[in-house]
Amino acid sequence: MRRLTFAIAAVLACASVQAAPTRIPEQALARAAELREQALADDTGWKVVESLTTEVGPRLAGSEADARAVEWAKAKFRALGFDRVWTEPVTFPKWERRSEQAQVLGAHAQPLAITALGGSPAGTAEGEVVRFESLDALKAAPAGSLAGKIAFIDYQMTRSRSGEDYGIGGTVRSRGPSEAIRKGALGYIMRSAGTDSHRVPHTGITRFDEGLTPVPSAALSVPDAEQLARLVARGPTRIRMTLDCGWDGSYTSQNVIGEITGRELPKEVVVIGGHLDSWDLGTGAVDDGAGIGITMAAGHLIGQLRQAPRRSIRVIAFANEEQGLHGGFAYAAARVKAREIPLQHIAAESDFGAGRIYAFNTGSGNPAGSREATAQIARILAPLGIEYRPDQGGPGPDVGPLAAKGGAWAWLAQDGTDYFDLHHTADDTLDKIDPKALAQNVAAYTVFAYLAAESEGSFGSEARDVVPPKE
Ligand code: ZN
Ligand code: ZN
Numbered sequence: 001m002r003r004l005t006f007a008i009a010a011v012l013a014c015a016s017v018q019a020a021p022t023r024i025p026e027q028a029l030a031r032a033a034e035l036r037e038q039a040l041a042d043d044t045g046w047k048v049v050e051s052l053t054t055e056v057g058p059r060l061a062g063s064e065a066d067a068r069a070v071e072w073a074k075a076k077f078r079a080l081g082f083d084r085v086w087t088e089p090v091t092f093p094k095w096e097r098r099s100e101q102a103q104v105l106g107a108h109a110q111p112l113a114i115t116a117l118g119g120s121p122a123g124t125a126e127g128e129v130v131r132f133e134s135l136d137a138l139k140a141a142p143a144g145s146l147a148g149k150i151a152f153i154d155y156q157m158t159r160s161r162s163g164e165d166y167g168i169g170g171t172v173r174s175r176g177p178s179e180a181i182r183k184g185a186l187g188y189i190m191r192s193a194g195t196d197s198h199r200v201p202h203t204g205i206t207r208f209d210e211g212l213t214p215v216p217s218a219a220l221s222v223p224d225a226e227q228l229a230r231l232v233a234r235g236p237t238r239i240r241m242t243l244d245c246g247w248d249g250s251y252t253s254q255n256v257i258g259e260i261t262g263r264e265l266p267k268e269v270v271v272i273g274g275h276l277d278s279w280d281l282g283t284g285a286v287d288d289g290a291g292i293g294i295t296m297a298a299g300h301l302i303g304q305l306r307q308a309p310r311r312s313i314r315v316i317a318f319a320n321e322e323q324g325l326h327g328g329f330a331y332a333a334a335r336v337k338a339r340e341i342p343l344q345h346i347a348a349e350s351d352f353g354a355g356r357i358y359a360f361n362t363g364s365g366n367p368a369g370s371r372e373a374t375a376q377i378a379r380i381l382a383p384l385g386i387e388y389r390p391d392q393g394g395p396g397p398d399v400g401p402l403a404a405k406g407g408a409w410a411w412l413a414q415d416g417t418d419y420f421d422l423h424h425t426a427d428d429t430l431d432k433i434d435p436k437a438l439a440q441n442v443a444a445y446t447v448f449a450y451l452a453a454e455s456e457g458s459f460g461s462e463a464r465d466v467v468p469p470k471e
Helices: 026-040 044-056 064-079 135-139 166-182 222-234 285-303 326-337 368-384 397-404 435-454
Strands: 084-104 110-112 114-116 123-132 150-153 187-191 217-220 238-260 265-275 311-318 344-349 357-363 409-414
Touching: 026 285, 026 368, 026 435, 044 064, 044 285, 044 435, 064 084, 064 238, 064 285, 064 311, 084 114, 084 217, 084 326, 110 222, 114 238, 123 135, 123 187, 123 222, 135 150, 135 166, 150 166, 150 222, 166 187, 166 217, 187 222, 187 238, 217 222, 238 285, 238 326, 265 285, 265 397, 265 435, 285 311, 285 435, 311 326, 311 435, 326 397, 344 397, 344 435, 357 368, 357 435, 368 435, 397 409, 409 435
Parallel strands: 123 150, 150 187, 187 217, 265 311, 265 344, 344 409
Antiparallel strands: 084 110, 084 238, 114 217, 123 238, 238 311, 357 409
């Protein structure tokens, strides 16, 4: 996942006419409380993640498994009873990983556990390692000081429930290689953006600034980074890193969409979803098989009601989140083109693992009229251990582009304490998911989506131009 910060600039040049505050009828609240208990006892979410991670396995965007995942998602939506199932194309550059290895040379020769960063070119980088404690320390190095050398940023991410330190760890990954090139480096390595102590490196996308010639860029596992730091402290240390990976043309995948048709306002949709792609090292269970399972199960449970919800429930399995929110941008662009932003009633993406949800809020460019409805939803979520946190949160990665175009969003914050032990590693596998925690997520998404669909009044979605999300 990528955390999005986006400034709602140019907030409404003119004040809009204040409608009556949005409300949710009592009958719907009672129905949602029943749905909540039903979802807690239901294992559909677990079965969906189990199916995806077992039958498709790793599903790197643009790989053969990407196509199988699309077919899997279409079939799963149909099997779960969704009224409409369709796909929307998403085209992006295709990156492949073939092989990767690194070793320390000389007196202390030994192998290092590394993985190429997504977007890295192929090549062999051999040279002395120069260690930096942070991205800022690398930026402060004199120009040209890394000529013929390999830059090594040794930043250790801190564990927390919110996972907020990924803001720094992720930046070391996305910005580090370009800064290293500016100082003359012929290669880039980093301590993984992770909180585990296992010998599994964490991959993830990086980018090279325009005008720079990309260099091989990789992440070391946390214990390998510590090993390398000890060697560097003993004296000049040379390594050789050989990566076979790189960009190869473009690929068209699909956002796969399943919808439960609303009974009164079918064109207005509550959007929930996760991303269908994963990195290739594990089986993409917590990132983001869990999000797919949680939201498909929530849509399924709402679809089983005797009376359909007032608005439609749209579940989206987004294509290629990992390499740049490609599915999220494509979905938003298609809605803008069709002038459908006001029909996107509210949107939420589950993309922070499978830990329990602990906080909830909604937002938009103009949230004032929907605060009471948000508090009503929060009251039905409270028995799940979820707190209402007005004025906090933001949209998940793939619904960020929609929010930037004026769509309202909901925030269902997951406990990410162990998320960065697993994130983008070979350890991201099904056994790490607690079925009870997953069911709590399904219950929360079911309650939220159902009540948002039943609301009388809006959550603030309206077409507008705001500053687009930073990638
Ligand atoms: Zn990810
Ligand atoms: Zn993700």
